[in-house]
Amino acid sequence: MSEIYNDENIKKVLEEKNVPEAFSPESMKVMLDKFGYQQRRSRNIKFNIMKIGSFAAALALVVGITAAIYPLKDKCEIVDSGISYHDCDTSSQAIIAEPLGFNNMKYAESYDEIYDYFNLKNSRYYDSSSQYVKGFGKDEMVYEAAEDGLVDEEGIAGEESDMMYDFESAPPSSNSSLNNADYTNTYNQESGVLESDIVKTDGKTIYYTSSYGIKAAQVENGKFKEVKTFAEDLGYINSMYLYDDKLVVISDSKFEALDFYDALNSSVDSTVVTIYSKEDYSMLGQYEQKGYYTDVRLREDGFMYLVTDQSDYGCYEYDGEIKPQDTSKYIPSYTVNDEINSLPCSNILISELEPDSTSPWISYINLSAFDLNSSVPYNPTDVKAVAGNAGTIYCSMKNLYVTFGWDNTEITRFEISEGTIIPKAGTSVKGVVKDQFSMSEYNGYFRIATTFDNFDFFGLTAIETNNCLYVLDMNLDEVGQISNFGLDETIKSVNFNGDMAYIVTFRQTDPLYAIDLSDPANPKKTDELKITGYSSYMQSWADGMLLGFGENGDEDGNLNGLKLSMFDNSDPDNLRVIDTAEIGNNFNHKNAYLYSYAISDRKALLISPKHNIIGVPVNIDLIYTDSYNGKYAYIFYSFENGKFKELGEISTDVTGGTYLDGLHRAVIIGDYVYAFSDKVFISADIKNFNQVDSYEFNDEYIENSYYGIID
C-alpha cells in the first residue's frame, strides 16, 4: 500500500477541492472595500463582521459550523475571598488561596502552579497529541538545550507592595465630567461610566487621533487657532480620555519590526497608558501591560479600568522551550515608567480543574485599575490576571463584566470599588453577544442578549439560528430568560431602558422587539415591528423615542444603503416607526459604493438631542474604475415635526483616498460643528453648515506608521 504515499499524491489530495467563490480575489476585494479600512480601528469588531456581518457570500458557503456542545460551567455560591498581595517566587511557597467558588477559579499559589496549569512543560516537545513524539522529544530536548545555552533566563520577582497605591493618602476625588458646557461628548452607555474615544474636547481644545500621534487644535468661533501634534512616539493609538487637567492616551506598544519576518514576531503585544498634562502636553507618566487592548472604562469619580487580552496560542512562537524560571515568558507583567513588575501569583487566577488540553498555551485576561485623581495616576491601584480570554466588556458603576466566546459566552463579573478589581462571579451562557449594548445591569440584575446556532444531531450543521435574552442575578445564576424571538435571525442591536429591552434582529427584514423585563423571572415580548433593513445601533433620542441607525434594505433582505429610523416606543405594546431617512441615496452611481464607519463603530455617530442634530459619517467610493474618486462626508439631520430633515454636510473630495482620509468623528462646540480626519480638520456653521475654516495636515510619519513602512 505504501506506494500511494508520495508528495505528488498528497498534493493531489490537498488540492482536490475547487476553491469556492467566497475565497476568490474578487470576493476578498469586495470584503476589503467594505471592511479593510476599519480593520485597524476595530480589531474587536472584526469577529462580528465575519460571524454575523452582511457578507452574504460568507454565510452562503457555510458547510458545517463548529458545534457548540461544550458544557456550561457549574455555578455555585460565591465565597468572598480577601485579596492578599503576597510576593512569590518560582519555588512553591505555600500560600493558602481560597477557591473563589465559581468556574472553579482560584488564586494561584505559586508560579510553578501556573506553569503546570498552562502545560508549559510540554513546550519543549512542540507537540499537542501524538504519543511517539514525546519519546522522540527527549532526545531533541538535550540537543536544543545545548543549542539554547544563551537562553534568556531573567525572572523578575514582583515588587507589588511598592507599586500598589496607598488609599490613605488619596486626594479627594473631583468630579470632572459634569459640565453644562455647550459641546458634545462621547455617548456613555451608563451614566457615570465614561467611555473613551478618538476625539475628546473640553470646549476649547479638540484632541483627535485615528491612528498615530495626537492633534490638538484650539478652536474659537469655528476657527482653528493653534494646532499642535504630539505623542508621535507612541504606537497605534486606540483611545483617549480627557480628565481634569490630564489627557489619558491608550495605545499599542510601539511597532518596531526589522523586516517582514520580524513584523509578526515582534508585533504589538502590550497596551500602553500614557498620561499627558493638558497644559503643555508634557508626559506625566507611562504604564504598560501585556496583551492586546480590549477596552477601557472611566468612572466619573476618576477610577479607570483597563482590560487587555494576552494570548499565546500554542506557544510555538517561542523558539525554544519555556522553563519554569523563564517567568517573564508566562507570567503577566506590567511596567510603570520603565520599571518592570511581574504579577504576584496571588493576583493571578487559574482554574482548579485540569485543563482539557495537554498542549502548551498561555492566555490571560489582564485587568488594571487607576486613580486619575492621584498624584501618580499612572501607578495602578490594582492589577489582576485571569486565565482566559477577553472579548466584549460591559461596565456599570459597580461591576465590570468581561465576556468571551464564539459559541457560548463566558462571563466574569468583577466588582470595582475604588480602584480595586475583585472577581465575584462567573458563568457561561449559550450564544454570542453583538456588542456592549447587548448587556445591562439594572436593579441587581444582569441582562444579556445573545444569538446562537442550534445544530443537528451530529453537531455538524446549523439547523436554526435563535436569540435569547437572559436575566441573571449578581451570582450570575439564571433568574429568567426569553427565547424564540427572531428565529433564524441575528441580533443587530439592543437598547436597554430600565425594565424594557428593545432588540433588533435581521435576516431579511428588521423586526424590532419590545421585551418587558419588569418581572425578571418572566420576561415578556410585548410587541414586534417589522421594517426593511436593520439598525446596527439604537440610542434613546427623547422620552418615548428611540433612534436607530443601520443599513437599508428591501423586502428580500438585499441591503442597499444607509438609514436612520425614529421609533415611537412610548407604548411598549404598540411600537411604531415615526419616520425613516435614507442616507446618501442621491449619490447613486453604478460603480459607487456607499458605506459608513458608524455601522461598526457607533462612536462615529454624532447624536445630540440637545442641539437636535444627528451627524452620520458617509463614505462614497467609486470602485472598479481606474482611478479612485471618493467622497468622505458627514451628513447632518434634524428631527422636527415627526420628520427627519437633511440639514447639510461637511465633506472632503478625495482622490486615492484611504482610511486616513476618512472623516471619523464630528463634535459640536457652541455654534459650530467640527469634523476630523487624519488629513484635515473642517469646521462649519451649525445654522447653515457652510464651511468656516479648515486645517490640513501633512504628516508623513502617520502614513508611514500606518502602512508599516519601515525605512
Place this chain on the structure above:
Amino acid sequence: MKDFKTYAALARNGDTEAFSKLYSLVYKDMYHTAVYNLRNEHDAYDAVSEAVMDAFSSIGRLKNEEAFKSWIMKILFAKIKRKQKEYMHQDEDIDNLNDGELISGSFDFENFELKEAMNNLDFESKALLTLSVLGGYNSFEIAKIYGMKASSVRSRLMRIKEQLRLNLTV
C-alpha cells in the same frame, strides 16, 4: 507577476484592487491550507479572510513575490493556530465527528486510504505537511513561517511521512 513592486506599493497605499492582485498569487494555497488544517470551510473562510484583512492593513515593504507569500502564509498560520486552540477547548469528540472534510469530496478509491491517514494527523503535523508539500517550502522557510526550529521541522516532517506510511501499511 510582472510588476510586483508596483502592486505592493499600491496595496500599501490602500488600493484594494492591487492587494487582490497580490492575493491572487496565493489564494489557492491559502484555501487548501486552511481547509485541511481546520475543521470546515466556514472556519477556513474566517481564517483566510482575517489573514487577508491583517495583511492588507499591515503590508509593509516587501522584497518580492516569495516574501509576500511567506509573509501572508505566516499570518494565515497565526489565524489557524488560534482556531485550533479554540477546538482544543471544545469537546474532544467533536474532533472525530468533523474530521471528514477531505473524504467528503468525490470518492476516489486510489487515494482513499491516504486521505484517511492525512485526516488522522494532529494539527501541527497537518500544518508542516501543507507547508512542505503545498507551499514547497524547505525546512528553513517552514521554520520561519511556522515559528519552529528548522531542525525540529526536519525531524517532524520525517516522522510525519513515516507515520503516514505506517498508517497506510497497517
